[in-house]
Amino acid sequence: MGSAEGIPVTGGFLEQLELAERREDLQSVAEALRDRFKVDHLVYHWVSANGEQYGCGTYDPVWVERYLEKGYLRIDPVIQGCFQRFHPVDWKRLDWSSKAARAFQWDAIAHGVGNQGYSIPIRGPNGQFALFTVNHSCDDEAWAEFTALTRRDMILIAHYFNQKALELEPGRRPEPAQPLSPREIEAMTLLAVGYSRAQVAETLSISEHTLRVYIESARFKLGAMNTTHAVARALSRGLIVV
Amino acid sequence: MGSAEGIPVTGGFLEQLELAERREDLQSVAEALRDRFKVDHLVYHWVSANGEQYGCGTYDPVWVERYLEKGYLRIDPVIQGCFQRFHPVDWKRLDWSSKAARAFQWDAIAHGVGNQGYSIPIRGPNGQFALFTVNHSCDDEAWAEFTALTRRDMILIAHYFNQKALELEPGRRPEPAQPLSPREIEAMTLLAVGYSRAQVAETLSISEHTLRVYIESARFKLGAMNTTHAVARALSRGLIVV
DNA sequence: TTCCAACTCCCCAGAAATGGTGAGGCGCCG
DNA sequence: CGGCGCCTCACCATTTCTGGGGAGTTGGAA
Structure with missing residues (x-):
């Protein structure tokens, strides 16, 4: 050797x-x-x-x-x-x-x-x-x-x-890594630490309906099928930190 | 220079x-x-x-x-x-x-x-x-x-x-990670990639009830309040990889 | 052998999340 | 100025998740 x-x-x-x-x-x-x-x-x-x-x-x-x-x-x-x-x-x-x-x-x-x-x-x-x-x-x-x-x-x-x-490897990079808005990041972060939608809404002082818009928006940007998926992607892409 | x-x-x-x-x-x-x-x-x-x-x-x-x-x-x-x-x-x-x-x-x-x-x-x-x-x-x-x-x-x-x-930097503590069982890892991983409970159960060829036991068990081990939290913890502790 | 952890299955009812649709105000950039 | 993205709010019906029970098998560890 x-x-x-x-x-x-x-x-x-x-x-x-x-x-x-x-x-x-x-x-x-x-x-x-x-x-x-x-x-x-x-x-x-x-x-x-x-x-x-x-x-x-x-x-x-x-x-x-x-x-x-x-x-x-x-x-x-x-x-x-x-x-x-x-x-x-x-x-x-x-x-x-x-x-x-x-x-x-x-x-x-x-x-x-x-x-x-x-x-x-x-x-x-x-x-x-x-x-x-x-x-x-x-x-x-x-x-x-x-x-x-x-x-x-x-x-x-x-x-x-x-x-x-x-x-x-061209397949990997494209994925334009669409960034999340500040509110979306806050929402995702709180969800990632275990808050329910109601708790997140209260923490952010917004209605749960508004919160839902963020979550859906983030889900869309991340190409996620549900909230759990979205949080997982945000985490593994380094968009949020827990 | x-x-x-x-x-x-x-x-x-x-x-x-x-x-x-x-x-x-x-x-x-x-x-x-x-x-x-x-x-x-x-x-x-x-x-x-x-x-x-x-x-x-x-x-x-x-x-x-x-x-x-x-x-x-x-x-x-x-x-x-x-x-x-x-x-x-x-x-x-x-x-x-x-x-x-x-x-x-x-x-x-x-x-x-x-x-x-x-x-x-x-x-x-x-x-x-x-x-x-x-x-x-x-x-x-x-x-x-x-x-x-x-x-x-x-x-x-x-x-x-x-x-x-x-x-x-002491900020990052080891965080004694209680290991998950193989089935729990599979369940968490599939949840993290966007599968619903029903889909995970089907993929693993087990009943949804059984799957639930795994998720609850994993949630307990990870000290998580809900599924999303559990997946987030499993990810950031490196127990699952997406 | 005894014990425990892991794996599998079942019921029920209440709580939570989701999908679809809609709307108004604010600020930035070309 | 007009468009676009961001932030905010609302209702309805449906699907999905969660929490409370209980129960049987297996294989490895004490």
Whole structure:
């Protein structure tokens, strides 16, 4: 297993990433980086529960298929853990205690995923969330050394991967992220913290009818089917904060 | 104006950042970096819609005060522009066309802010959003050269600044999240993407009565008053992903 | 083995949310 | 000036959610 000797990958790979013009380019850069760092896998994974997945990397396609099919997205401790953090995290520091998580881990290793891993959460506009992961099979000590040396490289690589993915994926960005009006934001925020419509109306000192107009308006702007959906979207797009 | 000669700041500053234990440390690291890079200003700014501001950097306190007081947060094109992007952006590429933006720019320069700037958006869990900015007074060519050389340093520095800010700000508590059962997670997730109770029940192939038990159970575990609240909590605690 | 958490099913009645339609005032921008 | 978005208010009928009961199976943990 190699390393960048503490010196970030200035020459070559990041430039390749920056110049990538197609999805396939990202894929081949991932493979090149895997070989360069001498690890088992290197994966960029755009996380979204609504079915639209996108990723590129060196995992066995069988595993990727299985992951999606089995709904591992919902129980993968890497997802769970990274979603709540800002900084990169070593897989050992995640919570693997639940039954589902253990079964998942077993299955993953059986499909060629390394026992060691390091994942970097990445967030973009509109609540976009992605993961950049590097993993390998080795003992704890070797892995600790590897991550210590390549940590910063990984952050930069993750950054550029996401940047390119955002550029190359046209499907994601359009969604003009229609902003909510101040009143709508207030309404959504109060709903998100558990107030009923009546309580929200009282808090905002407006009639419940007026409040309804806001909620409907927000629902429309967010393309939501009901209030719960609207609040969920507003939250995950970062339009409101609880 | 200096530069890192294309080699990221491996020795010294990032370590200082990682070792910082108090807010004041971040402040002094910012000053040291400003001197090292020979720019006018270097600022980390935590942007939050609910009024709570936090920042550290080398701006004149008078300017910071004025910025807050005048509500520039709402019209600052840097905020507007970065909020919708993922990658770092040169101030020249922002939209300064509105009257308010021009007035703001004029005021900023009058308070010692450089005419050139480079800002990096940073996002964390729960919709956290921050900016890392470096700015200077010089001509376009010199600035282009500077940004080309230090771009990657800036990304890493921004990353570590935010990491430290998240650690040092007690505002975000761990919030011991009682885990949801697999069925509860499925139910919450489907509700979060807009399904009605009836639809969720059908999707999960269970009776609506059973579904209700899950929702109530999840609501109880999450300490939520209603379904919308429960979904919002599950989302912001990272228990479900949409 | 005993116990508990998770999963499944059922009834009823009251509370809350939603859909459709309509209307007036205010402020900003071209 | 006219249009557009925002804020405010109202009624009606229908659908959906919530809170109060109770009950049986399973599989893993103590």
